[in-house]
Amino acid sequence: MTVYAVKNVASSAFLVTDGRRAMIVDTGVAGRAPAMLKQIADAGLRPADVGLILLTHHHADHSGSALELREATGAPIAIHRDDADQLRRGGRVDLQPTSLMPRLMKVMLAKAEIPAIEPDIVLGDEEDLSGHGGIGRSFVTPGHTSGSVCVLLADNTILAGDALSGGMLRARMARKPMFATDLDAAARSMRAIANHAPTTVYVGHGGNLTAPSVAQLKTC
Template sequence: MSPHRIVTVPILPRGMVNSFLLIGERPVVVDTGVPGSAPKVLAALAREGFAPGDVSLILITHRHVDHIGSAAAVKRATGAPVAVHALDAEWLRKGDGGTRPPTGWGGRLLDLTGLPSQRAAPCAPDLVIDRDLPLAPYGVSDGVVLHTPGHTPGSISALFPNGDVLAGDLVIGGISFLGGIARLGHARKPPFEDDPGAVRQSLTGLLDRGASRFFVGHGGPLMAREVRRYIAREPRLGIFKRAAIRAA
């Protein structure tokens, strides 16, 4: 039996925004949702039989506000250290999700709502990740945190020998602008993305290391076969766009 369990914490309904509890000997909170989400995270801990002080680590997969939004509040409630990659750490300190290049009309429309530009309470990271981070010291004996850039420069993923991976927003599932609502297991591009080429490399690297079930921040989980189909579509989409630009 795997030494870990992954529990989805629904921050918004129908998978539109997910946080996670990574449960081993002690729980790790992975992402903290939008501002005001701390009560939902704490309630999920209680349902699993844990007190706030049992949390060993708060792991931030990347700097966007729907992932860092309640980091400061969850840190105050639990006393747990907050970990983020070095390339996204300054944004966490400022409570600012940083730049968000839209991937299409969905991202541009979402930006018009003002939701992605919300500010979070500033949160000082306690652990700035700059290399692979084993999770054994935090009570999850079989996990390792890897740098998987592309969605943001400092995006990270937690990978496990059984093929589970907590992959942030490298890919999402569902049909809404954010992901979620329906067809949660259908892989698609998130509304914002820094470097599509780096995303493909990161996803391919995770698959090559045995990732088979992707827990993501919106929708999901996604199975490896679906993620491979998603990766295969991306080069063709890129060629189509370039050809359309030349034709214009």
């Protein structure tokens, strides 16, 4: 299993492949489709090899290029049922910062608009993604948003979206999400991720997270 990160200053998107098929996990902000398509080509794959575009949640820095990538690959877009309505509506959301730095960032980030997207697949709390053309399985990790999900791969790698974040100065150290709709739920989700004892955790901001820093989240 190989995970490729497609990064910019706003957030990371990921291409997951087992050498035969591929899945996109998050798409970055609007305008990032060419970077993902280049990564697909660099991995020796074709756009048609992408079987699923999975959004870990609805925020614009994760869903912004989903429509372009659906058109380019033909792959369906999947999101958890508790984030599906907000994705359909699009527009802006009220970000709720969890510490001082996100409070300072909120003014800029709150201007980003979610594209209005009708998802092709609405996920439940735990799904075998191979049944939807993807790889691994998803499990719900609410807190950052009510329908945030993670992806667990066969090698015990986790793609966590914004359920966790890297530190601002120590990018590989696991931290709570910068924004959360429910801090108690976010803490439970962090413990759930840690309980999987993942080998590597990929996140939307910072990372990749070290296994010891994720392990200590069990005590959150």
